[in-house]
Amino acid sequence: MLTQIFAHLKSPARARSLHRVFLATLLSAIMFAPGGLAAAASDANKSVTLRGAEAFNLLVGNTLRSVGNSKLIPAFRYFMTQQFEYRCSGWDPSGLAARDIRLHSEAGGCELLFVALRQGRLCESYQYEECQEHELELTFARRSDPAKVAEGEVFGVVTLPETGRTATGPSDPDLIKGKFELVKGNGTIFPNFDPVPKPDLVRPDPLALSLPPQDSGRTQRLIGLSDAEATTKIIGNTMVRLGPDRKSDGRRGEYYTPDGRIIVISIPKPPEGIDLLHPSAEIAGTIFINRWKIINGALCRTENDEPTKFNCNVSLSLEPPEQAGDQGTPRYVAGNSGVGQGAYLAKGNSFAFDFGKSVRK
Incomplete structure (x- = not known):
């Protein structure tokens, strides 16, 4: 087969004829390929x-x-x-x-x-x-x-x-x-997240802690943790807000990343259909980032209005059970949370925050 082709190319006329056949075949392939010339034009920034x-x-x-x-x-x-x-x-x-x-x-x-x-x-x-x-x-x-x-x-x-x-x-x-x-993808400096998270609260073992129950008047008695204990438990975990039923609604929280960021999120509640007469619970959700670092052994954080200033008033306390024998109630409650009062400690990266592969992150 190769011998026949080289024999054809020895004749200039035959070589030009073969070249014309090749160009015609190539043009036909472009014309009848998916997208045809339109695809080629698109590649040329059309x-x-x-x-x-x-x-x-x-x-x-x-x-x-x-x-x-x-x-x-x-x-x-x-x-x-x-x-x-x-x-x-x-x-x-x-x-x-x-x-x-x-x-x-x-x-x-x-x-x-x-x-x-x-x-x-x-x-x-x-x-x-x-x-x-x-x-x-x-x-x-x-x-x-x-x-x-x-x-x-x-x-x-x-x-x-x-x-x-x-x-x-x-x-x-x-x-x-x-x-x-x-x-392409997420071009912001903020992470993707799971819009329907299911936080799992960190629940201390009341038997191991030997915590006294709350009194009959339900007076709130919190047992403060040391700075070292608070830092160990908070970093790498998430603080979440609880709803009126005392359960997490999975919409508001903040995650202390091991690399020094605090990702604070409030996921908006879905609107009630497309009828303009039915409002949602709030105007919009938000996502932003504060920073944390250890200063003199204390866990300190920035706030939105002063993103370069660290305030060292982050705390964590144990909330004892309300009644004797109630093993499901003891929880860790945070002080100075970015999601407001009454934020509780949940396991790990509850919202599955993911910064992806962008170099901007």
Whole structure:
């Protein structure tokens, strides 16, 4: 077979003929391949317009990062799932030392919103669920193959059109407009999480502790732990709030990571359907990060309004059982919790916080 081919190539005319056949075959393969010339054009950064479900599916699992002002920390919109979105506002870092910018970004945090696509329209829930007046539409220009881009890197540009509608407030969905870089995966400095966690409280053995029961008047008597004991038990575990039934609702907590961060989260309660007359329990959820460190043997933490200042008033106490023989009641209760009074110690990373592989994290 190779002998016959080389024999053909000895004749210039035959070589040119074979070259034309090869080009025709290659062009035919492109034309009839999936996507044809359109796919080739897409690879050349040709913009495409997507609507409804196609537009929404492009956003889910990825992050929109605002562009246009290099002096500002950009705004981020991370569509973690088809139900949850992070909305992180942009801000001006002027006046801050470079080493403090990240700390302020972490403390500023992001809002957590419920999101949905209904009849092609993007809907978000603050106190009420609000939907865009028109079908979700965007223009996408791909810069590179998403399969070859690492998480946290840009693989395209998204342009959301002006709607011509006057914004009615910060929650107005029609504020979603303009040009954004499309970042693969979670492009924020905040972690993914389990939106339906089931925290497991740390319950001391009352028999081993020999704790006295609460008196009949139910007077709260907490037994304080030393700084060393508190530090050992808190780091690597999560503080969670309890509901009126004294059980964790799995929506509010803070996790002390071994590397010095405190991830504080409040997951919003789902709205009651799409009827605008039915409000949810709160405006929106939040996620932000404080920091902890050991100072003179005490566990100290920062707060949102002072992200560079450490306050050494973190504490942990034992809550004795309310009645003698009640072995399920003893619990560890925290002082100076980022989720308010009455936070209890739960095992490990209860919300499954995951910072992923992005170098920005």
